[in-house]
Amino acid sequence: MDGTPGSATDIVADEIEAEKLESEQARALGDATLDVRTGRSPGRVAFDRLKKDKVAIVCLVIIIFFILLAIFAPLVVALQAVDPVTGAKADVGTVHTELIDFNGLPTVGMSASHWLGVEPRLGRDLFARFAFGARPSLIIGFSAAAASTIIGVSLGLMGGYLGGWVDKAITWLIDFFLSLPLLLVVLAVVPIVQLRIAGGNRLTAEQTSTIRFWVLIAILVIFGWMGLARLVRGEVKSLREREFVQAARAIGVPTRQILFKEILPNLVGPIIVSASIAVPTYIAFEATLSYLGAGLVEPTASWGRTIADAQNYFEIYPLWLWPSVIGLSVLVLALTLLGDSIRDAFDPTSRR
Amino acid sequence: MLTYILRRAGLALSVILATLVTTFVVFFAGPSDPAQSLCPENRCNAERLQAIRVNLGLDRPLTVQFVEYFKGLFVGRDFEFAGETTHCGAPCLGFSYHTGRSVNDELFTRFPNTVVLALMAAVIFTIVGITIGIFAAVKRGSATDRILIGGSQVFGAIPYYILALLFALYMVTFWRVLPQYSAFSEGAGVYFAGMIAPALILGLVTSTSYTRYTRNSMIETLSMDYVRTARSKGISERRVLVNHGLRAAMGPIVTILGLDIAALLTGTLITEKIFEVDGIGRRALQALFDDDLPVIMGTVLMAAVIVVIFNLIVDIGYSFIDPRVRLS
Numbered sequence: 001m002d003g004t005p006g007s008a009t010d011i012v013a014d015e016i017e018a019e020k021l022e023s024e025q026a027r028a029l030g031d032a033t034l035d036v037r038t039g040r041s042p043g044r045v046a047f048d049r050l051k052k053d054k055v056a057i058v059c060l061v062i063i064i065f066f067i068l069l070a071i072f073a074p075l076v077v078a079l080q081a082v083d084p085v086t087g088a089k090a091d092v093g094t095v096h097t098e099l100i101d102f103n104g105l106p107t108v109g110m111s112a113s114h115w116l117g118v119e120p121r122l123g124r125d126l127f128a129r130f131a132f133g134a135r136p137s138l139i140i141g142f143s144a145a146a147a148s149t150i151i152g153v154s155l156g157l158m159g160g161y162l163g164g165w166v167d168k169a170i171t172w173l174i175d176f177f178l179s180l181p182l183l184l185v186v187l188a189v190v191p192i193v194q195l196r197i198a199g200g201n202r203l204t205a206e207q208t209s210t211i212r213f214w215v216l217i218a219i220l221v222i223f224g225w226m227g228l229a230r231l232v233r234g235e236v237k238s239l240r241e242r243e244f245v246q247a248a249r250a251i252g253v254p255t256r257q258i259l260f261k262e263i264l265p266n267l268v269g270p271i272i273v274s275a276s277i278a279v280p281t282y283i284a285f286e287a288t289l290s291y292l293g294a295g296l297v298e299p300t301a302s303w304g305r306t307i308a309d310a311q312n313y314f315e316i317y318p319l320w321l322w323p324s325v326i327g328l329s330v331l332v333l334a335l336t337l338l339g340d341s342i343r344d345a346f347d348p349t350s351r352r
Numbered sequence: 353m354l355t356y357i358l359r360r361a362g363l364a365l366s367v368i369l370a371t372l373v374t375t376f377v378v379f380f381a382g383p384s385d386p387a388q389s390l391c392p393e394n395r396c397n398a399e400r401l402q403a404i405r406v407n408l409g410l411d412r413p414l415t416v417q418f419v420e421y422f423k424g425l426f427v428g429r430d431f432e433f434a435g436e437t438t439h440c441g442a443p444c445l446g447f448s449y450h451t452g453r454s455v456n457d458e459l460f461t462r463f464p465n466t467v468v469l470a471l472m473a474a475v476i477f478t479i480v481g482i483t484i485g486i487f488a489a490v491k492r493g494s495a496t497d498r499i500l501i502g503g504s505q506v507f508g509a510i511p512y513y514i515l516a517l518l519f520a521l522y523m524v525t526f527w528r529v530l531p532q533y534s535a536f537s538e539g540a541g542v543y544f545a546g547m548i549a550p551a552l553i554l555g556l557v558t559s560t561s562y563t564r565y566t567r568n569s570m571i572e573t574l575s576m577d578y579v580r581t582a583r584s585k586g587i588s589e590r591r592v593l594v595n596h597g598l599r600a601a602m603g604p605i606v607t608i609l610g611l612d613i614a615a616l617l618t619g620t621l622i623t624e625k626i627f628e629v630d631g632i633g634r635r636a637l638q639a640l641f642d643d644d645l646p647v648i649m650g651t652v653l654m655a656a657v658i659v660v661i662f663n664l665i666v667d668i669g670y671s672f673i674d675p676r677v678r679l680s
Contacts, residue, residue, distance in 0.1 A: 172366070179367050179663070181655035183621050184633075185375075187640055188648055192378065284511035288622065291513055292637065307517070314521050325518065329510045336509035 043268055046345040056341035062334040066327075070134040077128040081112040090114055090125030092132045092301055099123040105317060117319050130323045132301040136213065137331065141283035144220035149275040152225035153267075156232025157259055161240055170233065174226045183288075186219050190294040193218075209300040216295060220282050228274045232267060239263050269346035276342045280335035287328055303328045353671070360667055364660045371656040372425075376418055379645050421446065421649075445653070446646035448639075455650040459632055465536075466631035468544075469551055469623065470616035476555025477562055478609065484559070485566025486598065492571060501567065508560030516626045519553045524627070533629050550627040554620065558612065565608060569601040576600075607666055614662030617655075 040048070050056050069076060073092075082089050086096050090113060099118050101107050106118045116126035159170035193215045194208065203211070239245060240263065248262050289295035290304025298305065303324040310321035396404070405411045409420070423429055424444035431438045431447060440446070445455035484504065488497045507515075523529045533546035573579065574597050582596045583589075621633030628634070632651055639647035 172363070175363065176367050176370050179656050179659045180371060180374075181652055181659070184636055184648075184652055184655060187637070188652075189378065191640075280509070284513075287511055288513045291517075292622070292625065293641070307514070311517060311521060315526060325514055329514055332511050333506060333509045337505065340505065 042346070043272075046269065046342070049345040050341060053341045053345065056338055056345075059334040059338040059341070062330060063338065066134050066331050066334075067138060069131055070138050073128075073131040073135065076131055077125070080115060080125070080127065083108075083113040090118075090128055092125070092128040093299055094124065096123035110319070116323055119320060120313055120317050126320065126323065129301045129306060130303075130327060133303045133306060133324060134327065134331070136296055136300060136302045137283045137286060137304075137328070140213070140217055140220070140286045141279045141335075144217045144224065144282045145275050145278040147217070147221040148224040148278060149228060149271060151221060152228030152274070153232055153264075153271060155225065156229040157236055157263070159229070160233040160236025161255075161259060161263070163237075167233070170229065174230050177223065177226050180223075182223055186223060186289065187292060187294045189219060190215055190289070205297060205299055209297050212296055213300070216286055216289065220285060224278060224282065228271070228278075231270055231274065235267055235270065236263055239266055273339070273343045273346055277336070277339040280332045280339065283328075283335070284332050356671060357668055360664055364664045368653075368657055368660050372422075372653060373418075375649055375652045376421065379648055445650035448644055448647050450639075450642050450644050450647075455646045458635060458647055459650055459654060462630055462632050462635050465629055466617060466620055466624070466633060468547060469554070469620050469629055469631060470613060472547055472551035473554040473558060473616060473620075474609070474613055476551060477559035480556065481559035481562025482566045482605070485563045486570055486593065488563065488567045489570035489574065490593065492567075501564065504560040504563045508557065512557050513622050513626070515557055516550075516553050516623055519549065520626045524549050533627050535630060547629070550620075550623045550629055554616075554623050558616075562605070562608075565605050566601065569604055570597055573597050573601040607670060610662055610666040610669070614659050617658050 077091065078089060080090055083096075083099075085098055085108070088094075090096075096118065099106055099108055100121065100123045104121045106120055106123065108114060108118060110117050114125050114127065116130060118124060119126055119129065155170050155173075159167040190212065194211050197211050197215075245258060245262050248258050253262070286295055287302075287304030287307070290302055291308045293308070296302040296305050306324040307321060307328070310317075310324070314321045402411070409417060412420075420429060424440060424446065426442065428439060428441045428444050431440060438447075440454060440456075443456065445459070447454050448458055451458065484500055488500045491497045524532055530549040530552075531542065531545045533550070534542045536543045574593075579592060579596050582592050587596075620629075620631060621637060623629065624631045624634040625637055632654070636648060636651040638644075639651070
């Protein structure tokens with residue numbers, strides 16, 4: 001009934017009905033921003049509703065777990081025991097060919113010194129690859145979502161409020177970007193931008209990976225702002241005709257203040273929702289690009305890259321493939337479901 | 353009405369033109385050197401490389417190349433290969449640097465595979481998505497509804513390429529439940545059998561969003577007064593659902609369907625790559641790794657044209673349903 005199985009009890013459902021009725025009353029009074037019952041702001045109302053959503057809490061715990069794993073990856077990896085063969089603790093980058101037999105398969109399995117075993121061919125520690133692999137996904141996802149949100153909101157505000165040729169230009173730009181075959185263009189642009197930056201010099205693997213990292217963020221931002229821009233533009237277009245904005249304009253409030261103090265606070269909901277849904281989308285997209293060969297490259301530990309390499313060994317050594325598959329799926333799933341819960345919290349009418 | 357259509361068509365044309373210019377600038381002005389990639393290091397001396405460049409027309413100024421390409425699209429152009437002149441007819445996309453075949457040929461022989469895949473997936477996701485959506489809407493609030501919607505939410509949230517990859521690895525390669533893709537020339541039977549696996553996973557994943565659209569749309573329609581009127585007249589529940597509910601609920605879904613099919617025709621790249629279906633997406637991917645500029649240009653242009661045309665059809669179709677759109 002609310003799109004989140006087994007979460008909402010009847011009490012919650014009743015409360016939502018009640019809140020919906022109240023907010024409808026408030027809207028009828030011509031003031032959508034005021035919650036008549038308690039005087040809470042819409043953001044507060046949404047937050048309170050979110051706290052009662054069990055699925056959202058579970059997702060949040062999972063996301064925080066991955067964030068902590070990424071931040072403290074070196075410490076967590078150091079918890080593994082000293083390897084009896086190599087005589088050292090495993091780290092993320094060191095190649096141990098002594099742990100590999102002549103077929104390229106590992107001679108050690110899951111053990112205290114290698115919680116997830118070691119990588120075929122190179123003998124690097126798979127748990128370390130997994131823990132460090134969470135880093136690029138999270139950094140790219142969150143920073144690209146933040147940047148594209150800022151661009152989307154700015155362009156949407158400009159187009160919607162200024163109107164005229166600015167609006168026409170921005171609308172056209174949105175249409176244009178939406179008509180580009182996204183994946184194809186992105187795949188083609190990544191190596192070109194990389195070559196432009198490198199300027200023909202031969203790059204080491206580390207340099208290539210660093211460049212790819214920033215190019216990926218830039219590309220996700222460049223191709224990801226349109227949806228929010230279109231949404232904000234539409235909302236602003238209708239808000240600027242509302243009485244409170246006209247009143248503000250009539251008493252001579254400067255444009256900047258109207259935009260940021262009068263209009264923007266009304267759009268906090270859609271903006272947060274859009275940003276929270278953008279994060280998992282970008283993480284999945286980054287992994288897809290890495291899988292197709294246009295994303296991150298070795299030696300950076302990345303789940304998408306690992307999945308691409310490990311798929312050829314899925315029959316003989318599934319332990320290489322599965323941690324990354326599960327990590328990526330669970331992280332994206334948790335972020336998406338949390339995004340859905342946030343959307344439901346801001347828009348109770350979507351919970352039916 | 354006519355001015356609206358003309359205005360939308362003009363806008364669509366300008367978007368296509370801009371795509372043309374942008375892709376041209378990005379790819380042809382890009383730093384990649386097709387001559388070098390045709391001729392791996394140390395194989396060719398400088399003279400030979402220069403000869404290849406002249407042959408491909410890469411030695412001329414960019415504007416000249418662009419005018420030539422543009423001319424080729426509308427009136428056709430002539431190519432000279434080793435003293436022999438080949439004419440390339442009206443929507444001329446040039447010749448592949450790698451295979452030497454015309455790009456039109458390269459793309460149009462593969463396009464049917466992409467179309468078959470997209471349409472089979474579309475049949476699966478409309479049938480599965482709409483059926484489950486109606487079912488969930490009718491059983492609204494029950495445990496069945498929650499399981500169906502929750503399940504589709506979870507299934508739809510996992511990155512698509514992972515699902516497709518696991519499906520291909522285990523169902524096709526490992527357990528051999530479903531057959532591998534084989535070309536049409538090996539017989540229609542095996543061809544369509546091989547398409548089942550990619551179409552199934554693509555269709556099932558896409559169906560999750562249709563389940564939710566249909567459910568929401570149905571719930572909205574079923575709460576309308578005229579549905580209550582129909583029920584109170586004693587019409588059977590089945591007829592109420594199909595004739596009164598579904599028909600009205602389908603409007604927004606058809607719109608999304610139009611856009612999704614356009615997206616599928618251009619976006620089955622991942623599916624084609626994972627299941628090794630020989631469609632335009634996979635060809636484009638190959639071209640990207642070969643620096644095969646004419647083929648990349650051709651696919652990007654073709655995809656943009658498809659998306660823009662479908663957008664136009666949906667917009668115009670929608671303006672017939674809802675006349676208010678025309679005024680905005």
